[in-house]
Amino acid sequence: MTQFADQQKENTQPVEQKQTNKQNVFEVENLNLWYGDDQALYDIQMKIPENDVTAIIGPSGCGKSTFLKTINRMVELVPIVRTSGTIKYKNQDIFSSINKEELRTKVGMVFQNPNPFPKSIYDNVAYGPRIHGIKKKDVLDKIVEKSLRDAAIWDEVKDRLHENAYGLSGGQQQRLCIARCLAIEPDVILMDEPTSALDPISTLKVEELVQELKKKYSIIIVTHNMQQAARISDRTAFFLNGELVEYSDTNQLFSNPTDKRTEDYITGRFG
């Protein structure tokens, strides 16, 4: 574990946007978002590199989930939402150059509570590919096996693929949901507190899985758990009251934060 800083610092430095050699999967500029008259995100600027694990931390209500749901346009399911600013996914403006369905195929999402469909394990994973027109059994069989293997759950379910997914434990259900997400071949996986409903052993399995998945996917994970962010992420963004206060390499953010508010939060002075 990284040591948290305990030095007092002046709150004068700008949000760090360190350049990396990697391409960015997302480039967010001047993003503002309102629910009706209430503003939830303020002028967010953020470049998210590919094949990194990017953690989003911050106290309850600071806008973490809203931000996550904005970058795959799920937030628009709330009718009163209004946004301004630009978000580019691989250089394409997500509001004008790519349609929502295509974006959501490329940017999959895993939620806080495992939410398998009331179907068999097999049919849960085959659901997305079938919607995308894949009908042949041998092709679906391969996709299902590969997705379950990549989600590190194949060995546990290979002999019960046609049993109902609700018969799995919570941790297994969450890895099944990750397999379901992988089956549509996304580039990016958004995870909204994916382990907060899981026991410590299931949490560890999902954390290990995230480390494997980042070899192929870019992962953006909202977590309340700062130790988890420190363990599994390459970069961390700290949100507070709808603002992005600090965004940098995870080691730096936890060991040498540039903003006093970040330091207060990671040292447990509030939140």
Ligand SMILES: Nc1ncnc2c1ncn2[C@@H]1O[C@H](COP(=O)(O)OP(=O)(O)OP(=O)(O)O)[C@@H](O)[C@H]1O
């Ligand atoms: N559907 C909605 N309608 C109106 N306001 C909303 C809606 N969803 C979120 N908000 C408001 O937007 C702000 C940010 O909420 P959000 O859920 O993004 O925060 P969060 O950091 O993810 O919180 P938590 O850690 O508790 O999940 C809060 O003030 C919240 O009340």
